[in-house]
Amino acid sequence: MTTDTATEAAALAPAPPSTPAPTHMTQPATQPPQPQPRAQQKRQPQPQPRTKPRRHGTARLVAVIVALSLALIATVVFSLGIGQYSLSPTEVIGVLLQGVGIDNSWAPSTSTAHAVLLEIRLPRIVLGLLVGAALAAAGVLMQAIFGNPLADAAVVGVSSGAALGAAASLSLGLVTFGIWTTPLWAFIGGLVAVFTVYGISRSGGKTEVVTLLLTGIAVNAIAGAGLGFMTFLGDSSSREQIVFWQLGSLNGALWQNIALITPLVLCGLLVSLLVSKRLDLFALGERTARHLGVRVEVLRIVVIVTVALLVCAAVAFAGIIAFVGLVVPHLMRMIIGPAHLPLMITSILGGALLLAGADLIARTAVPMADLPIGMITAVVGGPFFLWLLVRTRRTSGGWG
Amino acid sequence: MLQAHSVTVIPDRAQAPILTDASISVRPGELHALLGPNGAGKSTLFGVLAGDIAPTRGEVTLNGTPLSAHKPKDLARVRGVLLQQNTVTFPFTAREVVAMGRVPWARTPEEDDDDDAIDEAMAKTDVLALADRTVTSLSGGERARVALARVLAQRTRLLLLDEPTAALDLRHHEEVLQIARAEADNGAAVAVVLHDLDAALAVADHVTLLARGHVVAQGPAREVLTADRIEEVYGQAVDVLSHPSTGDPIIVPRRAARRRLAAAPGR
Numbered sequence: 001m002t003t004d005t006a007t008e009a010a011a012l013a014p015a016p017p018s019t020p021a022p023t024h025m026t027q028p029a030t031q032p033p034q035p036q037p038r039a040q041q042k043r044q045p046q047p048q049p050r051t052k053p054r055r056h057g058t059a060r061l062v063a064v065i066v067a068l069s070l071a072l073i074a075t076v077v078f079s080l081g082i083g084q085y086s087l088s089p090t091e092v093i094g095v096l097l098q099g100v101g102i103d104n105s106w107a108p109s110t111s112t113a114h115a116v117l118l119e120i121r122l123p124r125i126v127l128g129l130l131v132g133a134a135l136a137a138a139g140v141l142m143q144a145i146f147g148n149p150l151a152d153a154a155v156v157g158v159s160s161g162a163a164l165g166a167a168a169s170l171s172l173g174l175v176t177f178g179i180w181t182t183p184l185w186a187f188i189g190g191l192v193a194v195f196t197v198y199g200i201s202r203s204g205g206k207t208e209v210v211t212l213l214l215t216g217i218a219v220n221a222i223a224g225a226g227l228g229f230m231t232f233l234g235d236s237s238s239r240e241q242i243v244f245w246q247l248g249s250l251n252g253a254l255w256q257n258i259a260l261i262t263p264l265v266l267c268g269l270l271v272s273l274l275v276s277k278r279l280d281l282f283a284l285g286e287r288t289a290r291h292l293g294v295r296v297e298v299l300r301i302v303v304i305v306t307v308a309l310l311v312c313a314a315v316a317f318a319g320i321i322a323f324v325g326l327v328v329p330h331l332m333r334m335i336i337g338p339a340h341l342p343l344m345i346t347s348i349l350g351g352a353l354l355l356a357g358a359d360l361i362a363r364t365a366v367p368m369a370d371l372p373i374g375m376i377t378a379v380v381g382g383p384f385f386l387w388l389l390v391r392t393r394r395t396s397g398g399w400g
Numbered sequence: 401m402l403q404a405h406s407v408t409v410i411p412d413r414a415q416a417p418i419l420t421d422a423s424i425s426v427r428p429g430e431l432h433a434l435l436g437p438n439g440a441g442k443s444t445l446f447g448v449l450a451g452d453i454a455p456t457r458g459e460v461t462l463n464g465t466p467l468s469a470h471k472p473k474d475l476a477r478v479r480g481v482l483l484q485q486n487t488v489t490f491p492f493t494a495r496e497v498v499a500m501g502r503v504p505w506a507r508t509p510e511e512d513d514d515d516d517a518i519d520e521a522m523a524k525t526d527v528l529a530l531a532d533r534t535v536t537s538l539s540g541g542e543r544a545r546v547a548l549a550r551v552l553a554q555r556t557r558l559l560l561l562d563e564p565t566a567a568l569d570l571r572h573h574e575e576v577l578q579i580a581r582a583e584a585d586n587g588a589a590v591a592v593v594l595h596d597l598d599a600a601l602a603v604a605d606h607v608t609l610l611a612r613g614h615v616v617a618q619g620p621a622r623e624v625l626t627a628d629r630i631e632e633v634y635g636q637a638v639d640v641l642s643h644p645s646t647g648d649p650i651i652v653p654r655r656a657a658r659r660r661l662a663a664a665p666g667r
Contacts, residue, residue, distance in 0.1 A: 277503075280496075283492060285485065337491070339496065
């Protein structure tokens, strides 16, 4: 036995010079002599090629980002051209270029084209992009701090909380903060909801899937009751608005509303990107994240407030659009892996793309009708959710 | 290097302390084993040393300054902590997980050593072959070794390991003990929670034996781990024998001879 291991070690010893000096081979030499030579020989690492960080990972990431961006641009241009008053892609680009002050020959000369494009379709699409990006980013953030791949703003009730806040401001006729009133109340509602869910469903730095979903059901129920009460209290116009919120719709997007939420969304996305790298360490659990130098408590608060900010911006003028934060990060994780910075970048693009596509369907699926976009995303997201459940049960015996 | 001074821990809404007046000193170049039966307070003392549990009385100092006065990031460059629970929520690859141990060194000159540190740690813990596997697909023992590699990749002067050998097979159990020993021999201060008294005898310089929240004995392993004391603390009679070839002490629980089984074929 002893001689066998010794010859094996001797046979392994000449290997390093022939291979391009992997660093770990020098390792045993730096260790002091052991009292038990047998044990030391056994510990001699096998000569294996040095593991490289996966290079193709970056190439794949770039490819995914480029593909998503191209798909996004194509969808937006196509979507701008389609409708009752239809325009070719070149005409669309012409009008857009003219809109930013570049004169060109592609733009049609009629003023109707400009009005339809710049005042009706463009704000709607821009709102869709902002909402999609915000919801997807919020999904990534929540999944990271809950340590749970099923966290989504709508599923856990943050969206309903924000909608309740917004509805309350409307039904009760609050005008305290001028045009900021609705987004602000949506923010407060969302913040209360996310803190409630976080406070109740977590224990010991982890969230059981079942607890999270049940908490979500309860929060959704409470917010639903509140929304019902607000519907009862409100006048007919605010009632219509509340129903609208519950379904989720990009109809009625106005530039002034977009101007209001754009800074909120951009600010939220910026913070999301900045904290992404640290979110990786949350996957090891909060104690370990702290041992690796993360200020867990601070990061947690920053992330929760950012989630509330993103969700309130999304809900304030578009209502509850479910499943974006669930579907998009999941798909991206399958393609590029779980590291949060690439995941965040691709999810933001993917969320924007998903809503641009869903909006296109909502506007064109039924002629002369504008379907609520929340319905479209739910039609896609519901089955996706079911598929996830089935897949997880097959591969790892289901969730807690 | 790391010292606990008369630390007492009384959990919220509990009257009785789960750790009373424990003092311990983990010094560079020494492997210090924390021993004791289940519920003796090992994990609590470990949590206090790691800074996860704030002691009700007493304090923990690192190089003379209270632990709480150190910034999390600075602490992460001085001490690595391996917990018992090492679940990873998302399907990161083993290499990605080990690379997380290098995060405290981001934007420092040491960042250049990242790849070396990762490879070296993975070679030591024998997980190079698992580098591209997702940790969620690994067995408990493999995951434990990846977690240890993550801590080693951190390259700190102080290591706190909570039952690093718990889920491991015979060979890896032995290897991990030798890794801890080698770190101490290289000048690191190492504190390890262990269940295996033989392992403590084999590798530890110093042991702290806990029972019911109190430090029962402290000192060199062979002096502390006597047959009488082990029986008193664990409630299990043992014999301390000496190894037939090396002469090192071995602890064997006293058991009734298996006569019935041996006699069975004869009947």
